[in-house]
Amino acid sequence: MFAGSPSSTQDKLRRAKAAALRLAQLSTLQKNAILLVMADALLDKSKEILASNRADLESCSLSEPMRDRLLLTEGRIQAMAGGVRDVANLPDPVYQTLSETTRPNGLHIRKVRVPLGVIGVVYESRPNVTVDTAALALKTGNAIVLRGGKEALHSNQKLVEILSGVTGLPEGAIELLDSSTRQSTQDLIQARGLVDVLIPRGGGALISYVAQNATVPVIETGAGNCHIFVDESASLPMADKIVINAKTQRPSVCNAAEKLLVHRTIAEEYVPHIVKQLIAAGVEVRGDEETRRLSAGLAVSPAEEQDWHEEYSRLCMAVRVVASVEDAIAHINRYSTQHSDAIVTSDEARARQFLRQVDSAAVYWNASTRFSDGGEFGFGAEMGISTQKLHARGPFAVAELTSTKYEIIGTGQVRK
């Protein structure tokens, strides 16, 4: 039964829960075979996918960035299919033994990875999320319930129809909820007992809405107010390279840097130097009082309190002069979204202090924050970058799409 059929959210969730028990029993070979057929099916039906995508593109007026996020092309379909093949090639974490012990009373206790069960994904316009998350969920023996954006309705319906149609996939393994009202989101995020985890993927407002209103556990992803601290002992050419890369290489993503902190000792030399380079790279620069004083003659507008909290997600950066590494750490622990923060320094003791004391998912010494990514970390496809501390933190992939179970084998032991 594919997603286009009329069916209530509750029915779909119940089907997903039933499917989860069957998916958990599929072997690695079975799951990989289905994934490879899915990849082929996407390529075989690329014309249908493009037609559905055109229907979405024509049905509403979109800003250019939104249109680009929604747009599918032959190349993007090939990339999606390639992504599915990559997931087939990942190691299967399910039923991996994590620990094993025999207790003095003879009980044998084994901790194994098991699927989470039903994963709910709430997301916005990118149709590739539909395919990526369906592939990752299948690889890990989970059922998935998708609640995409209404602007991608036809694209998502077509993609789920193609993926769900693959022989061997249990009915209910991939369910697509009605995206025309908010009710389906509400039903999904409060479906305790039917859904095991929610992963919102999208902008801050979406993630915050889900986290605030869900009664199902959530893995929060993606909010990135990332910092770079240039210490007094930094190699300044290295600092230039890292700051410009982290800010400008892809400013819309969550691991792009948003804030620059400069040690007071080098501020007089370094602040005007880097501000000039940022402006030359098309970056709007905001600054604290000291930064503005040191950047006299350059276009630096005042940074307000709100600036230190904000994730710009565009070519904008706020710069602040700090008195010490301790001040830098305190600023970051106060304002950071705990995603990715970096120090540039040649002083190892300060670097170690920064790595240890900055309470973020990924903390860098002498590298760009842009590396916070499942692929760059060597995990293969990633499900997201968690900015919470429970279950998954930082880039996470298949291992974090599992739970665990204890299997205990005895010979009639009872408790005394």
Next chain:
Amino acid sequence: MFAGSPSSTQDKLRRAKAAALRLAQLSTLQKNAILLVMADALLDKSKEILASNRADLESCSLSEPMRDRLLLTEGRIQAMAGGVRDVANLPDPVYQTLSETTRPNGLHIRKVRVPLGVIGVVYESRPNVTVDTAALALKTGNAIVLRGGKEALHSNQKLVEILSGVTGLPEGAIELLDSSTRQSTQDLIQARGLVDVLIPRGGGALISYVAQNATVPVIETGAGNCHIFVDESASLPMADKIVINAKTQRPSVCNAAEKLLVHRTIAEEYVPHIVKQLIAAGVEVRGDEETRRLSAGLAVSPAEEQDWHEEYSRLCMAVRVVASVEDAIAHINRYSTQHSDAIVTSDEARARQFLRQVDSAAVYWNASTRFSDGGEFGFGAEMGISTQKLHARGPFAVAELTSTKYEIIGTGQVRK
């Protein structure tokens, strides 16, 4: 500043958050030294603790089980102090390296355990929870915010005053919230950004209230509708021993068995046999139609649909005859709270099927469900038994009171 001082919940949470950053930097030796002084302080001040406890016992009329849960004695204070010493002796998980890799671009990526930050605990009358959780939180470098029951107000204030007074413990490491109104609970469970995780410890109503109303992530613990399935090939003397132990050895706890499923093939012989033993052990028995037919002449009342869901937490058991191991698994996956479920069988293939297909935190073959316990699993003191799938599942102790962090060391790498 100890818990008796007037201070709003927000102030206490902010102090706890500030304390968390300092607690994360304490060495294992420092933490263990504080724990040992805490244990001594509890013994030194046992008279004061007993006096506070008497004030609680006298201030309200309590049922006998509630009074017993609240009551402290010299022996119980010694046990609490011993528990704190045991926590000092546990290995320290903080800054343990979980994985380490050098990427082709030279980036060195290390995943380390770090404290969660601030742990909120909402609990009921047992004052030992105050001491146990404070010790486990300190061991793992976390600050703790306690919201105990109002019936234990004086006991908890005195215990927190003693523990907080130990030299070397950062101010705010142990905060006790006002237990006289529900507002403090509400403030705690919705303190996103100040509290990292909530662990409710108590009855089903408390846990469900927290899970439904929290916006902070929750680890749900303790709901236990546990099953024992006696297969047709079971050793019946072993089944007797396991059923009677799991039901009667300590019926109030979450890992006690509540339901008995019997394979149809042996039901005619085994049902009247075990029902007689259960009744002789003082257990109220309820049964499905088949069980009642086979127990003619014995006092077996009809089990209603609600019985299959209910956690009795007392000497009561519902019995059902099932047609196969598949039926037993389906019944358990439908009604179990996914805590602990057992099969008694001499057929290995069926046992493996049961272990794999029952979707519970702990699944037993030929042993009592009563072993689901941190101590019995060899973890030392436990924080609880998680019945959810995220972050911690089953008995969990110090390792699950940590999060992780990636520390990435480069030489100026930027993203291409």
